[in-house]
Amino acid sequence: MTELKTLTEFQKDALKEVGNIGIGQATTSLSQMVNKRVWISLPDLKLIPLIKVPDLVKNEAPVIGVILELTGDTKGFLLLLLSKNSAKYLINLVLGAVNETETFDEMEQSVLKEVGNIMSGTYITALSNFLGISIGLSPPLNIYDMADAIINQIVCMMSRDVEDVLFINTEFTINTEKIDGKILIFTDSASLSKILDAINRISGN
Amino acid sequence: MDLVKEKIIVGIADLVVVHNPAVLVTIGLGSCVAVSFRDPVARFGGLAHILLPAIEESKNKDNPLKFADTAIEKGVEMMLRKGCLKNRIETKIAGGASMFSFKEADMQIGARNVEAVRRKLQELKLPIIASDTGGNYGRTIEFDIASGAMFVKSAFNGNKEI
Numbered sequence: 001m002t003e004l005k006t007l008t009e010f011q012k013d014a015l016k017e018v019g020n021i022g023i024g025q026a027t028t029s030l031s032q033m034v035n036k037r038v039w040i041s042l043p044d045l046k047l048i049p050l051i052k053v054p055d056l057v058k059n060e061a062p063v064i065g066v067i068l069e070l071t072g073d074t075k076g077f078l079l080l081l082l083s084k085n086s087a088k089y090l091i092n093l094v095l096g097a098v099n100e101t102e103t104f105d106e107m108e109q110s111v112l113k114e115v116g117n118i119m120s121g122t123y124i125t126a127l128s129n130f131l132g133i134s135i136g137l138s139p140p141l142n143i144y145d146m147a148d149a150i151i152n153q154i155v156c157m158m159s160r161d162v163e164d165v166l167f168i169n170t171e172f173t174i175n176t177e178k179i180d181g182k183i184l185i186f187t188d189s190a191s192l193s194k195i196l197d198a199i200n201r202i203s204g205n
Numbered sequence: 206m207d208l209v210k211e212k213i214i215v216g217i218a219d220l221v222v223v224h225n226p227a228v229l230v231t232i233g234l235g236s237c238v239a240v241s242f243r244d245p246v247a248r249f250g251g252l253a254h255i256l257l258p259a260i261e262e263s264k265n266k267d268n269p270l271k272f273a274d275t276a277i278e279k280g281v282e283m284m285l286r287k288g289c290l291k292n293r294i295e296t297k298i299a300g301g302a303s304m305f306s307f308k309e310a311d312m313q314i315g316a317r318n319v320e321a322v323r324r325k326l327q328e329l330k331l332p333i334i335a336s337d338t339g340g341n342y343g344r345t346i347e348f349d350i351a352s353g354a355m356f357v358k359s360a361f362n363g364n365k366e367i
Contacts, residue, residue, distance in 0.1 A: 051217045051256075051271070060232050060345060062360035069307045141305045145360050148233020149343020153304050155217060156236040156256045156314055163265050 006183065007047050014199045019043050019168060021130050022123035027172075029122040033115065034093040040172040050155055050165050053186070057081075059147035064104070066116030067150070070124070071136035073194050075150040076165070076187035077154050078137070080116045081147055083180035087112055093174070104144060114142045131198035146160070153179070154186060210349070215239075215252045216321045218271040222251035222283040229348045234300035236315035238273065238322050241348045242280050242331075244270055244289035250350030253280045258321030273321035276321070281329060296331050297355045297367060298322055299346050301338040315339065335367040 007015070023040050031038040048056075064087040066080040082090070084102075091108045092098040094115075099105060104112070117140045128135040143150060158165065168185040171178075187195075215221050215231045220241070223229070229252035231239050236256075243250040253276045257263060261271040270273035284294055301319035306312045319338045326333055333338040337344070337357045358364045 051268075054217055055234070058232075067305055082303075138307050141307070143305050145304060146233045146343040146345065148345075149235040149236070149302070150304060151233030152217065152233050152237050152256075152343065153302070155315070156318070157311060159256050159271065160262065161264055163267075 007161060011047060011199075014203070015166075015195070016043060018127060018130060018195075018199060019045070021171065022126040025066040025126040026119045026123040029118050030115065030172075030174075033118055034090065034174060036093060036175045037157045038174050040170055042170075043170045046167045047164055047189070047192070048167050050159055050162055050186075053155060053165065053167060056147055056167065056169070057147055057151055057182075057184075062145055063147045063150075064112055065145070065147070066112055067141045067154070068116065068120050070185075070187060070191070072128075072134040074133075074135050074187050074191035076158070076185065076191060078120045079150070079154065079181045079186070080119065081150070081184065082112070084144075086180045089177060089179070090115055090174075099166055103124045106176065109142055113142050116140045116142070117186040131195060131202070133194060133198050151184075155177055158186060158188065164189050166167055166192045178192060208351055210351070215254050217254055218249065218256055218268055218276075220253040220270050220276055220280055220283070222249060222280065222287060223350065224249055224287070226351045227303070229350065231346045232347060234344045235302055236318060238280055238298055238300040238315075238318045239346045239348075240273075240277060240280065240322055240326075243295050243350060243353050244284060244285050244293045245294055245295070245353060247287065247289040248350070248351070249284055249287045249289050250285060250348065251280050252346070252348050253277065253346075255318065255322065258317050259344065273318060274325050277322065277325045277329065279281050281331070291329075291331075294331055295334045296326055297335045297348070297353075298326075298333055299337045299355060299357050299367070302344070303341050304341050304343060337365065337367050 064082040070076040208226040300314035345358040
């Protein structure tokens with residue numbers, strides 16, 4: 001398989017469209033979970049060298065990271081990053097109470113994992129159903145540490161075989177509260193080729 | 206003259222060698238390893254930020270600064286070119302954590318980097334005078350070339366000087 005180095009405008013648009021289908025579903029499921037309206041921004045989508053990813057995130061502050069590994073036809077990771085305050089806000093919506101501490105207890109951590117799980121699960125399921133390819137997800141892991149360091153480890157894990165990644169960045173809002181968080185998807189260019197092939201099949205090209 | 210020392214950011218798969226005074230900074234090391242070099246007499250120092258153990262294990266060999274073995278060679282070469290003497294170069298290392306793991310192999314990712322760095326430095330007979338490696342948390346490194354002090358900061362595991 002040839003490695004993709006750039007995306008054409010058509011390919012970008014197609015990926016955005018397909019991504020929106022998943023995002024619509026993820027929004028609905030998060031909305032049901034917290035019982036509030038949720039808006040998710042249109043994704044920013046780039047094919048970039050893996051080692052440039054940290055430059056786009058630059059954040060030394062500790063954040064909550066919920067990480068899932070992509071399995072099946074695609075390789076990569078899905079990462080949900082939330083600031084401490086936004087994570088506590090979400091927990092409060094789900095549990096109706098929150099500890100005003102600097103850390104997250106077991107119950108709070110499992111809420112965050114569940115948020116990550118539900119959002120990425122619906123997103124990825126919608127995507128793989130639509131494209132007719134198999135994309136699976138590992139169970140979520142969560143971690144509370146410097147955002148840069150979390151991304152640094154993902155870069156290390158992918159860098160042996162991967163030069164360029166499809167980097168998808170989405171932001172979201174609940175009610176009127178802007179959630180200080182991001183959803184990042186890292187996938188290698190071989191997986192990206194499979195996704196683009198599937199898009200071509202569907203669009204009859 | 207401003208006495209605040211210039212801070213230079215060393216990115217991932219990057220290597221910087223400079224003269225006194227300067228502070229070399231690398232932010233948010235996870236499984237990557239930072240290796241510092243310093244010749245106290247020539248007053249040069251450097252910092253490399255490596256992400257993989259060895260160049261021959263990788264498909265893509267375009268960037269030698271990604272790998273422990275080739276980045277350390279390059280770092281020493283740059284130091285020597287600036288007039289440093291090999292038998293005066295001291296090194297420190299930090300990073301190589303395993304913050305999360307989906308499978309057994311992920312646990313080893315930081316440890317393998319640290320091991321590769323140690324092996325290469327030993328092969329070149331460069332002493333490691335201090336280190337702070339492993340664990341399950343990220344680190345930010347500041348290396349002061351003037352004093353040779355390396356400051357290691359973390360989110361929840363304290364800050365230290367090595």
